[in-house]
Amino acid sequence: MGGIIFYYCYDLPSLERLEKKQSQSIIHVDYNNSIRLVNESEISSGEINFFQIPSELIKAVILTEDRKFFSHRGLDFLAIIRAYIANKKAGKIVQGGSTITQQLAKMLFLQPQKTFKRKVQEAILALQLEQYFTKQQILTFYLNHAYFGSGNYGIKQASKEYFNKKVSDLTLEESALLAGLLKAPSKISPKNDYNLARKRANLILQIIKKNNHLQGFDKKQSYDFIGKARFYFSDYVLKNYQKYLDFQDLNNQELTIKSTLDQKVQNSIEYVxxxxxxxxxxxxxxxxxxxxVSDYNGAIIGxxxxxxxxxxxFNHAIDPSKSIDSMIDNFIYLTALDNDAKTDDVFYISSNNYHYPKNAVTLRSAFYHGYQFLPQQLLKKFSAKEIYETMEWCGLNKKHYQYQNIEMLNQELTSLVDLVGAFATIANNGFVISPYFISQITNNNKKILYQKTPDLTNRFFKKTTAYKMKELLRYRVENGDLKNINIASNIHATIGSNKDFSNNWLIGFDSNKIIGIWLGNKHLKGSSQVFENKILGNLFANIARNIMP
Incomplete structure (x- = not known):
């Protein structure tokens, strides 16, 4: 018996190649002790990950290649028996009994010759693959390496070649056509025989229609510990973690990245x-x-x-190409306050614009009404350069522009996360806060490769300046256009938008957390300031009720 086992196993290909690929790339992203395995090689190599595969494609592939994929452990013995009987009756191979896992073992590790020994080794490797990897990983490996005809290896290349699309954008019909190619990719390729490819696709569509529910498969449950929205977070972490490691040699190291995400906060904002x-x-x-959502130290917790x-x-929270628009007013006021302006200072109006009062107005009143004449007056007094210094200290103006008028200042580009960081600086009484997503990185030996230590030693503006700015923000909530978020006495907030309301911001904080919201689109027909303020305010209030004590 031992001799038989040795015969089949002594030259058995090792999973080391696939394990190495995984060990170099598996990263444990820790969301408050909930761990998800992520394959970093999918980022660097251009391969897709499981969550980019549409459900329609998964169904099409499983129903045509391996219906029991989500329930078997690498081998489908009934399928093997059925295939054996069918092939014996036909006197030739008319049916395959290989599971997707076996096909993956064959395409990655074994030579194409059809021998009994190779089939045994294929079965052993399939069992090993199922032991080491999840179903999601195996299916993803399979689609990333399968041949789809006409020189196309991998679903990403095939999707681009045949439909000029991302895999995630494939329709049901397109998914059926691609799944149909797996049986005989060279023969069925639409570039070789379009009619045959379409006929095969139509057959698969009928199979899908008859088997609407796929046993053992629930794409929603496949997200393990985290909901869909959280993948924006993990994507950002995975694309940026290396810059914290100072180009250390990470070969063959398994990394554990502890993120700042708070599951309770994330669950709340997703639900709301x-x-x-x-x-x-x-x-x-x-x-x-x-x-x-950020805490006072800058940790992004939702x-x-x-x-x-x-x-x-596409990550709209991180996107740095959104214009700051009227949110710039907050930093003009902040500059004035830091230069000893007072909230009850009186300013006189020379404009005949009916939007403004006839005579005079306090700085506080101008702020909560959103009057534009006052920022324009203040800008003449303090210059765009001083405004930009304020913005830079708050984490904005990263390109160091030096515009000279308010119209150009409104065009400054920023991101939601940077604006949240800027208001965290105000909330922290002038101590500079930089948003961060990673708190710690360790290797497989538990060695700490990176540790984030919040720094509250660098103060830009005076504590009295922060108090005055908070007074303005609180006054706007109590008496201005943000009364609908006045759910607690410690809520401070501001709102801003561009002229056509296609870019809308609301940033607010209490004594523990900062919440930032952006709502936008290229075409917002029928929108108005009242409408957008109501929409943003209601969302902010609902989130705040759930996460702010």
Whole structure:
């Protein structure tokens, strides 16, 4: 018996190549002790990850290649018996009994010759693959390495070649066509025989229609510990963690990245935002929304960066190309206050604009009404350069522009996360705060490679300046256009937008957390300041009720 085992196993290919690929790339992203395995090689090599695969493609592949994929452990013995009987009756191979896991073992580790020994080794490797990797990983490996005809290896290349699309954008019909190629990719390739490819695709569509529910598969449950919105967070962490390691040699190291994400906060903002979209479904149609929640140290503890990660993984919370628009006014006021202006200072109005009062107005009143004449007056007194210094200390103006008028200042580009960091600096009484997503990185030996230590030693503006700015922000909530978020006495906030309300901001904080919201779209027909303020205010209030004590 030992001799038989040795015969089949002595030259058995090792999983080391795949394990090495994984060990170099598996990163444990720790969300408050909940761990998800992420394959970093998918980022560097251009391969897709499981969560980019549409459910339609998964169903099409599983139903045509391996219906029991999610329930077997590498081998489907009934399928093997059925294939043996069918092939014996036909006198040739007319049916395969290999599972997807076996096919993966064959395509990655074994030579193409059809021998009994190779089939045994294929089965052993399939069992090993199922032991080492999850179903999601195995299916992803399979689709990344399968041949789809016409020189296309991997689903990403095939999707680009045949449909000029991202994999995540494939339709049901397109998924069926690609799944159909797996049986005989060279023969069925639409570039060789379009009619045959279409005929095969139509057959698969009928199979899918008859088997609408796929046993053992629930794409939603496949997200393990985290909801879809959290993948915006993990994507950002994985794309940026290396800059914290000072180019250390990470070969063959398994990293554990402890993120700042707080599951309770994230669950709350996901729940609130989902209900919010349901409530305002018509009003929010075609709009994008982003939410950032930070603690006072700058740790990002919650983030929503778009409406649907599966449909569009673009991160609107991090995107640095959004114009700051009227939010610039806050930093003009902040500059004035730091130069000894007082909230009850009186300013006189020479404009005949009916939006403004006839005679004089205090700085406080001008702020909470959002009067534009006062920032224009203050800018003449303090210069754009001084405003930019204020913004730079608050983590904005990263390109060091030196515009000379308020119209140009409004065009300054920023991101939601940076604006949240800027208001964290105000909340911390002038101590400079930089937002961060990673608190610690360790290797497989538990050695700490990176440790974030919050720094509250660098103060830009005076404590009295912060008190005066907080007074303005609180006054706006109590008496201005943000009364709908006045749910507690310690809520401070401001709001801003551009002229056509396609770019809208609301940033607010209490004594523990900062919440930032961005709502935008290229086409917001029928929008108004009252409408956008109501929408943003209601969302902020609902989030605050759930996460602010």
């Amino acid at each position: 935002t989902e209900n919010f979209f349901r409530e305002y479904k018509k009003e929010l149609e075609s709009k994008q929304i982003a939410v950032i 983030m929503i960066a778009g409406n649907d990660y599966q449909q569009n993984s």
